[in-house]
Amino acid sequence: MPRLFRSCYCRNGLGMHIPDGFLSTPVWATLDVTAAPVVGYLARRAQRGIEPSKVPLLGVMGAFVFAAQMINFPVGPGTSGHLVGAALLAYTLGPAAAGVVLTAILAVQALVFQDGGILAMGANVINMAVAGMLAGYLPYSIWGAGRWRRQAIFLGGFLSLMTSALLALSELLLSGVAMPAAVLRISVGLFAVSAVLEGAITLAIMQALETINPEFVRQPRAEGGRVLGWIGGAAVLLAVAGVAVASAYPDGIQSLADATGIASQAKALMRAPLADYQLGMLHSVFLRKAGAGLAGLGLIFGACMLCGKLLARQRGA
């Protein structure tokens, strides 16, 4: 079943690639508008943080993640999984470079393999290359240097896949793609299985990599505190998406919350600030959804920029 599921949902690996035609206009437009400056920022940051000789490295590492899908990890009788790689890239190249590599992978997949849409590219980039990757990096940056290192790596792999998948599901729900509660629950359950697998695979590869050459792996402390601002942004992003779905589809989110417990926390956490937007003068459903989405994402983007600026200044001083 997981293999069938993967072949349906994640044909080429990175998780759930949303094709064109699934997302409603407010959703894809909002996410495209959000993804463009984020990717620009990541590209600039990666370009500054990595010596010029590493440009081929980033491309070849993207090819590595592509090729890694051919190596199967046996799980149980008849089932197997493969590396998805967002967290692994963040641990080995650093988060900014990992974001650029993942975006490049998504672009090549959309153009060359017709896996994932062009208008939906913003959504896919936000889900996998930005939020998923950062959520994967979060535990590593906090506990990666201490005695919980192994657990942090596992958790990172788990979170990266889970975040991407939940965001993709939220966006589909928000776009009005019908998903009965039972289907949703099964999807989330299977995604959780895939995510556990991703955590285990990421951990196994990290350990093997460190035995070959410890320099392949970036130590989390070298990145310092500014990463945490980004991570916070990713967590909030996840929360907002959950809430947006919660407000639009109370039934859908209920089963999501039952299945994971994540969304319910998110709901409690973010209910207050977003309520204002919805009680405003936006009356039509279309405008309200778009408004809430835009406002939420704008909020996050602003918060991320602010965190980045503040932390950068702190380091400079």
Add this chain to the structure above:
Amino acid sequence: MHHVVLDRWSRGESALHRRDARAKTIAVLVFLIVLATARRSFLTLSACYLGILVAVIIAAGLPLMGVLKRAAVVLPFTAVFAAISLAAGEPMRAAALVGKSYLSALAVLILVSSTPLPQLLGGLERMGVPRYLLMVAQFLYRYLFVISEEAQHMRAALQAKSGSLRNNLRNREKFGAPAGVLSVLFARSYAHAEGVHQAMQARGFRGHFLTLSGRSFARADAVFVAAALILIVGTRAVVEVLV
């Protein structure tokens, strides 16, 4: 390997192949947006658009069945959700999902099979996409086949050496073998990238790609964009007014 097919298609010689990458990109983006926002009389509209795309494929000298079949790779994903929509009693939504995702994939496929990828990325760069990202994408595409081939060899070796690995070993060891293979692949890719960079520096690489064919946006390209706009928007307008 099917991506090689794409490379061959994109080096054809038709009027569509000769258009500037930017012109084709704009036309496809307009098509995608007009299609994505369509609501009323969707079945008629998608039939019209399918007709137009088929005409474009034939005019560009691309193999019709091959292109139609390749675009169908989106259908398994779509079918899952279309089936759910059908079960939920929304046949129109199911039809829209299938129609929109297939036609979008077809349009993108026509773009990439009439434009070599380096030209397409070059066009995107001149449209403002960060150059750094595009260089990474270009390296990725170039070395995808090299690294994939290496991965295939290593997979064969892994299977040859670990016959009954699937069932007989403890969990830790089960994961150890493929993880070891991947870490070696990682190390080789790393070394490969360093070699690539040195070779490129020896040939004067200064941080960005230089292209020989400095294609410019000619008058024919402007005409092409205008015609595409009129055709795409006009079709939808006519269909929505008449049907």
